[in-house]
Amino acid sequence: MRKYLLSTSALAGAALLSTTAIADVTISGYSEFAYHQNDHSVAAQDGNNMSLDQEVHINFSNKTDSGLTITAVNEFSTENSANDDVFMTIAGGFGTLKMGDSDSVASGYDFNALDLIQEESAGVLANNAAGDAGLATISTDSSIGGDNTRNVSYSIPPVGGLSAGISIGTNETLLGSDDFTAFGVAYNMEANGANVTIGYASSTAEGATDTDRTSIGINLAYGDVTIEAGNGSHEADDEDRSSQSIGLTYKVSDALSVGFATITAEDDLDAGEEYDANHYEAVYTVASGLTAVVTVSDFDYKNGTDPDAATANYNGTTTQFKLKATF
Numbered sequence: 588m589r590k591y592l593l594s595t596s597a598l599a600g601a602a603l604l605s606t607t608a609i610a611d612v613t614i615s616g617y618s619e620f621a622y623h624q625n626d627h628s629v630a631a632q633d634g635n636n637m638s639l640d641q642e643v644h645i646n647f648s649n650k651t652d653s654g655l656t657i658t659a660v661n662e663f664s665t666e667n668s669a670n671d672d673v674f675m676t677i678a679g680g681f682g683t684l685k686m687g688d689s690d691s692v693a694s695g696y697d698f699n700a701l702d703l704i705q706e707e708s709a710g711v712l713a714n715n716a717a718g719d720a721g722l723a724t725i726s727t728d729s730s731i732g733g734d735n736t737r738n739v740s741y742s743i744p745p746v747g748g749l750s751a752g753i754s755i756g757t758n759e760t761l762l763g764s765d766d767f768t769a770f771g772v773a774y775n776m777e778a779n780g781a782n783v784t785i786g787y788a789s790s791t792a793e794g795a796t797d798t799d800r801t802s803i804g805i806n807l808a809y810g811d812v813t814i815e816a817g818n819g820s821h822e823a824d825d826e827d828r829s830s831q832s833i834g835l836t837y838k839v840s841d842a843l844s845v846g847f848a849t850i851t852a853e854d855d856l857d858a859g860e861e862y863d864a865n866h867y868e869a870v871y872t873v874a875s876g877l878t879a880v881v882t883v884s885d886f887d888y889k890n891g892t893d894p895d896a897a898t899a900n901y902n903g904t905t906t907q908f909k910l911k912a913t914f
Contacts, residue, residue: 610647616665617642617913621706627903641666655679660687685740691731692740692752696771696788698804698817699730700834700848707848707866708884708905725862725888726830726852729819731769731790731802738767748775767792781809796824811838827855834866842872859891878911 619640627633647659656678662671674687701707738756751772773786784806792798804817814835821828834848846868854860864886871879887902 610649613644613646613648615644615646615914617911619909619911621907621909623708624906625903626905627901629901629903632901632903639666640664642671653679660689680744682744683742685742686738688737689740691738691754691756691767691769691790692742692771693731693754693769693788693790693800693802695752696773696786697729697731697802697819698786698788698806698815698832699728699802699819700804700815700817700832701728701850701866702730703813703815703834703836703846704848704866704868704882705870706868706880706882706907706909707864708882708886708907724826724828725854725860726819726821726828727862727864727886728850729802729804729817729830729832731788731800731819736767738769749773750775781807783807794823798823798826812836825856829853829855844870846870854891857890857892859889861891862886862888876913878913880907880909880911882907882909 617640621638621640623636623638625633625635641664643663643665645661645663649657651657656676658676658678660672660674660676662673663669664671670688672687672689674685674689676686677684736756738754740752740754742752743750749772752770754767754769756769757766767790769788769790771786771788773784775782775784777783785804787801787803789799789801791800799822800820802817802819804815806813806815808814812835814833816833817831819828819830819832821830830850830852832848832850834846836844836846838844846866848866850862850864852862864884866882866884868880868882873879883904883906885902885904889900
C-alpha cells in the first residue's frame with residue numbers, strides 16, 4: 588500500500604510539474620553612492636553631505652502556451668527597506684496590461700529635458716529663512732510626475748511609429764479622493780538620418796480641487812547628439828504653473844559623454860514667482876557596470892507674491908560626485 592501511495596504521489600507530482608509554468612527568474616540591482624557639496628543662500632541647506640541609493644530587482648517571466656508573456660516585477664530599496672515598483676504585466680498581440688504599484692503611463696510619454704541629465708539637483712526649496720523644505724510651490728521640471736501608486740495601465744501594440752497608453756489608478760482607501768487617470772501618446776519617425784519622437788501626456792488627480800498636468804515635447808537624436816525640449820503645465824487650487832525645459836547630450840567617446848539642461852518655470856496666479864535652473868554633467872564609464880558622474884546644478888527661486896509670507900527667496904549651487912554600480 589505504501590509503495591502504491593508513493594507511486595501515485597510521484598505520478599501526481601510529475602503531472603503537476605508538466606502543467607505548471609516554469610518561470611524565468613532574473614535578479615539585478617544597483618548601488619549609487621554620492622558626495623554633495625551645497626553652496627546655498629539658506630544656511631540650513633548649506634554644507635556637505637553624502638547619500639546612498641541601492642535597490643534589488645527580482646523579476647519573474649513566463650510565456651504561456653497561448654503566446655502571452657506574463658511578468659512579475661519586484662523592486663526593493665534596500666537602503667531604507669521600502670518597496671519601489673511592484674507590479675505584473677500581461678503582454679500579447681493585444682498590447683500590454685500592467686497592474687500594481689508603479690508609475691502611470693504618462694511618465695513614459697512626458698517630455699522633460701532634465702531626463703537627459705542623470706543626477707540633477709533641483710535644490711531643496713525652502714519655506715522660510717530657517718530652510719525648512721516643502722512649502723514653495725513651483726514646478727522644477729516639465730514632467731508629469733510619477734504617480735507611483737496602485738493603478739491599471741494599458742498600452743497598445745506599436746502601430747508603425749505610433750504608441751499610446753492609458754492608466755486608471757487609486758490608493759487602497761475607499762474615499763475616492765485619490766483617484767487619477769493618465770494618458771500618453773507618441774510618434775516616432777526617421778528624418779534625414781535623425782530619430783525624432785514627438786509626444787503628449789496628461790494626468791488628472793481627484794481631490795478637493797482636481798490637479799491637472801500636461802506635458803508636450805520633442806526628442807531628436809542624430810549621431811552622438813541628443814536634444815530634447817518639453818513644455819509642462821500644472822493646474823490645481825491656487826496653482827497655474829507653466830514650465831519649459833531644453834537640454835542636450837553629446838557622446839564624446841565610448842567612455843565619456845557630457846550634457847546640459849535648463850528649466851524655467853512660473854506660476855501665473857502668484858506674480859513674480861519664478862524658478863530657473865541650469866544643470867551641467869559629465870558621465871564616465873570606469874569599467875563595465877561602473878560609472879562615475881559629476882553634476883553641477885545651480886538654481887534660483889523667487890517667491891514673488893506667493894500668499895505664504897514665510898516662503899523664502901532661495902538660490903544656490905550643488906556639485907555632486909556619484910559612483911554608480913549595476914549588477
